[in-house]
Amino acid sequence: MSEVFTVAVLVAVVASAIRLAVPLLLASLGETFGQRSGVLNLGVDGIMLLGAFTGYYAVLKTGNVWVGLLAGLVIGLFLGLASAVIAVTLKAEQGISGIGIYLFGLGMSDLLFQKLVGTPIPIDTFPQVDVPILSSIPYIGEMFFQHSMVIYLAFAAVPLAMFVINRTTFGMNIRAVGEYPEAADTLGVSVAGVRYATQLIGGSLAGGAGAVLAISLGIFQQNLTNGAGFIAIALVYFGAWRPMGVMAGALLFGFINALVLELKTLEIIPRDLSNLAAMAPAIITILVLAFAAGRFKAPAALTKPFTRGK
Amino acid sequence: MSIDLSKRQRRFLAYSIPVLAVFAALVFGALMLILLGADPIEGYSEMFLGAFGSGDALIATILKATPLLFVGIGIVIAFRANVINIGAEGQLVLGGLFATMAALYLPEMPAIVMIPLVLIAGTIGGAIWGWIPGVLKAYYSVNEILSTIMLNIVAVQLMAYLLRGPLIDPAEIERGTRIPQTARLAESADLPLLFGSDRFHIGPLLAVLCAIGAYYLLWRTPLGFRLRAVGLSEHAARYAGIPVRRTITLALTMSGALAGLGGAVLVFGGESHRMVTDGSTLGFTGGAGFNGIVAALLGGLHPLWTIPASFLFGGLIVGGQALQRAVQVPSALIVALNGLVVIFVVAADRYRATLLAEDGRDMVADADDEGGGEASAASSGVEPAPRGTDSFRPTGTYDTGDDR
Amino acid sequence: MKNVTTKMAILFAVVALIAAACSSSDDSGSDDGGFRVAVVAPSASNDLAFTQSIVDALNKLESDGVVSEVAVTDGTFVVDDAAVAIRDYASDGYDLVIAHGSQYGGPLQEIAPDFPETSFAWGTSADTFGLDNVYSYEAASDEGGRVMGIMAAALSQTNTVGIVGPIEVGDAKLYVDGFKAGVLVQNPSADVPVNYIDSFSDVALASEAASSLIGAGADVLSGTAQMVVGAVGVAKTDGVLWFGTQANQTSLAPEIVVASQVYHWEGILEEMVTNVKDGKLGGELYVINFANDGLVIEYNDGFDLPDDVRQLGDDAVARFKSEG
Missing domain, CATH: 3.40.50.2300 (Response regulator)
Structure with missing residues (x-):
């Protein structure tokens, strides 16, 4: 095959990368809020799975994809609250409690699916929305402007997150609580309150990310996310706790996955080596980090519960 | 609270808290069983019997606990040096792969040579998979949670590649079925069986020896002192002239090595005596890489307490499977229940730490007593952080760049 | 102090609960002459794919009265867990224990000789290891x-x-x-x-x-x-x-679905059951194909x-x- 990098292939890969990136992006953005305030939630994947099931089930029952998305966001909100109780109030070790949340979500979503649905029934998916004018630009339109509404919304959330974190009082409190909780507390900022808020944001975005995944695929299945939540956490580190960086990471991850897939379809990657190719996203993430991460520092209070007077 | 309790009572209560947390999770599970239309009393009695009710059940539980214990000891060592090793899943896989390759490529040798060789190979495999995030963390400031998650992904693909390609059973090629598994590995590498059982091998014994070794290492050797000093305060350790980066790398390497040994035991102590993959890490490890972390926590991050904790957790898993068979609930319930146990144990951990901290002592100081005088230098030199009340991570762990 | 008392009370309550649970267990083996089948399978029993095909077939045999009881352990993707389940079903006295996954061959080969009175089936595979209590089955x-x-x-x-x-x-x-x-x-x-x-x-x-x-x-x-x-x-x-x-x-x-190839294991499973009832516990390979429906x-x-x-x-x- 000689026509490896035809424009059409590139266009298809970019469009596919964007689709693959969106659930990661939403979940990572949510996790960014949490980590900037000093809370690591390793249970993102579990929340995504329950969000995915809830979103799927809501669409199945109502036929309305937006109700499904809302349902995912709401269940995520509740799980975010639970995460906050565990991590903030009970001051549990965050690296481990998250694994519990993950396992709970993994098992519970599958259990609910088997009991309430059983055999997979397809649901409606988000309709494609072509952006007027822009979508008719050759190539560019197909790559960027022929997606479903949630994809545009997800990317619109990036500048919004930047604005909230960098320009609002709430954002300032988040950063303060994540870096110097003692100082923030002295200044009258409720450390627990801010952390509860970021966990609620993070939980609902993770739940929403799961719902987006399920409703985009039009189906639910056991372990639908296949570990996407863990990758989303990795992307927060990758993106150096900044929404733009997180977005770049999600897109890069999506792009490499889409590219490997396309190269397999075109039979450029020999089938015997396809497993080695599938390692690429993980290895590239590590390498990029090894060269870049030293320049950025994690929020100083990350994973540290706060106790007044300590 | 509990001001009028004696130290002994407080300790008893402290150690019973994780157990209470497990019970609390099981009560939650009972509610779920009722919702599923199953009788929780029947379910749990089947679960209990399935885990501890017979000789066979006990053996199954101990064998299930073995990889948890290997992983758990590694977690304890890493935690003491203030490092979270989420990568045990991948390290188990690498250990299994290295051990398998040793058995496939080494010439036929007597068991007395073969068994140590495959176990060492597994240990090396896991050590490499621990060393990489160690170096990345110590020298390149790459967070270990991130790098180990990524390395788990790499490990699973490496396993699939090797078992589908270079290591595959030639008979699978011949038949054309191409199941990604090796041939039956050399019988001389089978772990010796004990007590005339047809399954109970020396793996659990090895794991217990490792736990004792880890205890000795952490509290009786200069290296153990360095590990704990780094864990308590990197800055203080650095000023005291301890090579912080090398110590962090070593902690993760040892943690990985123990998981790798666990992987080798999984291969050569398993019923199939070969390595097989379903294309996921869980298919090989059964989640031991995660559950081992919980066992370590359940054991108060103490190598010796991790032994009964692993046993209890192994029983929970084996019993869960018996419960599924007996009352025919979906296996997903067991996964969810496992998650609840983790959440409850971790969430209750703070209370245990609080109880112990009322003596002005935590598990670190606690073990220092047992460990002898040398360790008290650590507690006076650097302020001990009561576990759970503040953090496992007294200083910014990301901050290793300033002595470059 | 109140806190502690409450905790102790809970501890005792739970211990009592467990003790009660253990004593109330009957576990009556229930070998009342019926034919009991157990299956261990890697994915969920409603996966619209591999596992569902065998579970559906067994349920049909049960409703047809060919077998009296069907027990399913699904989602067993860990081979050693499957080994435990297979062993437990065999020691529980099930008449036919089905290991529904090619990857279960290794452990089955080790377990089957320990239970010469029990019949095992393994699929999809073409190998019975030369054991006379193991059937194998595959789909063409x-x-x-x-x-x-x-x-x-x-x-x-x-x-x-x-x-x-x-x-x-x-x-x-x-x-x-x-x-x-x-x-x-x-x-x-x-x-x-x-x-x-x-x-x-x-x-x-x-x-x-x-x-x-x-x-x-x-x-x-x-x-x-x-x-x-x-x-x-x-x-x-x-x-x-x-x-x-x-x-x-x-x-x-x-x-857009034009057609599906559907696996019907009922036929060969029924033959297996009949054989087992007649005392022939294995040693044969069954293949489902178009010719045998x-x-x-x-x-x-x-x-x-x-x-x-x-x-x-x-x-x-x-x-x-x-x-x-």
């Missing part, structure tokens, strides 16, 4: 693959038919190879890109693989294993035709399949039937 899934490949080639306008696979092994490989051969029989110049996504579980990747195949020009797709539900969704959105396997996948997308092409009545294409499919099936 390449037959159905070939039949549907022929129809797919006839339906394709672009001369491109794509296939989504999980990991290139066992039953999946057999099906994919058969399907590809079928397409090429009907149209030697056709392009048949195959995308193995190296996962049995990644639904999102399966769906992107389908997109990628459609991008490469495919207007008919097929795929195997439980993660293809994602690919079917993409096929539905893009109006591309789909051929399913392992279970009837019409319900996933009634508009173990494989059936189930057409989607809602899909307007041209008669000539249907004829091609029926002819191919008839050929397999006559060859035996």
Whole structure:
């Protein structure tokens, strides 16, 4: 095959990368809020799975994809609250409690699916929305402007997150609580309150990310996310706790996955080596980090519960 | 609270808290069983019997606990040096792969040579998979949670590649079925069986020896002192002239090595005596890489307490499977229940730490007593952080760049 | 102090509960002459694929009264856990214990000799290890693959038919190879890109693989294993035709599913049960194929399949039937 990098292939890969990136992006953005305030939630994947099931089930029952998305966001909100109780109030070790949340979500979503649905029934998916004018630009339109509404919304959330974190009082409190909780507390900022808020944001975005995944695929299945939540956490580190960086990471991850897939379809990657190719996203993430991460520092209070007077 | 309790009572209560947390999770599970239309009393009695009710059940539980214990000891060592090793899943896989390759490529040798060789190979495999995030963390400031998650992904693909390609059973090629598994590995590498059982091998014994070794290492050797000093305060350790980066790398390497040994035991102590993959890490490890972390926590991050904790957790898993068979609930319930146990144990951990901290002592100081005088230098030199009340991570762990 | 008292009270309550639970257990073996079957399988019993095919078959045997009890342990993707389950079912006195996964062969080989009175079945595989209490069974899934490949080639306008696979092994490989051969029989110049996504579980990747195949020009797709539900969704959105396997996948997308190859294990399982009742515990290989009605092409009545294409499919099936 000689026509490896035809424009059409590139266009298809970019469009596919964007689709693959969106659930990661939403979940990572949510996790960014949490980590900037000093809370690591390793249970993102579990929340995504329950969000995915809830979103799927809501669409199945109502036929309305937006109700499904809302349902995912709401269940995520509740799980975010639970995460906050565990991590903030009970001051549990965050690296481990998250694994519990993950396992709970993994098992519970599958259990609910088997009991309430059983055999997979397809649901409606988000309709494609072509952006007027822009979508008719050759190539560019197909790559960027022929997606479903949630994809545009997800990317619109990036500048919004930047604005909230960098320009609002709430954002300032988040950063303060994540870096110097003692100082923030002295200044009258409720450390627990801010952390509860970021966990609620993070939980609902993770739940929403799961719902987006399920409703985009039009189906639910056991372990639908296949570990996407863990990758989303990795992307927060990758993106150096900044929404733009997180977005770049999600897109890069999506792009490499889409590219490997396309190269397999075109039979450029020999089938015997396809497993080695599938390692690429993980290895590239590590390498990029090894060269870049030293320049950025994690929020100083990350994973540290706060106790007044300590 | 509990001001009028004696130290002994407080300790008893402290150690019973994780157990209470497990019970609390099981009560939650009972509610779920009722919702599923199953009788929780029947379910749990089947679960209990399935885990501890017979000789066979006990053996199954101990064998299930073995990889948890290997992983758990590694977690304890890493935690003491203030490092979270989420990568045990991948390290188990690498250990299994290295051990398998040793058995496939080494010439036929007597068991007395073969068994140590495959176990060492597994240990090396896991050590490499621990060393990489160690170096990345110590020298390149790459967070270990991130790098180990990524390395788990790499490990699973490496396993699939090797078992589908270079290591595959030639008979699978011949038949054309191409199941990604090796041939039956050399019988001389089978772990010796004990007590005339047809399954109970020396793996659990090895794991217990490792736990004792880890205890000795952490509290009786200069290296153990360095590990704990780094864990308590990197800055203080650095000023005291301890090579912080090398110590962090070593902690993760040892943690990985123990998981790798666990992987080798999984291969050569398993019923199939070969390595097989379903294309996921869980298919090989059964989640031991995660559950081992919980066992370590359940054991108060103490190598010796991790032994009964692993046993209890192994029983929970084996019993869960018996419960599924007996009352025919979906296996997903067991996964969810496992998650609840983790959440409850971790969430209750703070209370245990609080109880112990009322003596002005935590598990670190606690073990220092047992460990002898040398360790008290650590507690006076650097302020001990009561576990759970503040953090496992007294200083910014990301901050290793300033002595470059 | 109150806090502590409460905790102690809870501890005692729970201990009492456990003790009560243990004493109330009866565990009466229940060997009342009925025929009890247990199956251990890797994925969920409603996966619309491999595991569901055997569970459905056993449930049918139970409702037909051929067997008296069916016990299922599903989701057992850890081989050593499966080993524990197989051993436990055998020691619980089940008459037939089915290890429904090629990867379970290793442990079964070690367990079966310990229970000479129990009959075991292992699939999909062609090997009984020379043990006389082990049956093996497999599906000639390449037959159905070939039949549907022929129809797919006839339906394709672009001369491109794509296939989504999980990991290139066992039953999946057999099906994919058969399907590809079928397409090429009907149209030697056709392009048949195959995308193995190296996962049995990644639904999102399966769906992107389908997109990628459609991008490469495919207007008919097929795929195997439980993660293809994602690919079917993409096929539905893009109006591309789909051929399913392992279970009837019409319900996933009634508009575009042309036909599915469905596994019917009932026939061979019933034979096995009869044999076991007669005292023959194993040593034989069973294959489901078109000739013994173990494989059936189930057409989607809602899909307007041209008669000539249907004829091609029926002819191919008839050929397999006559060859035996």
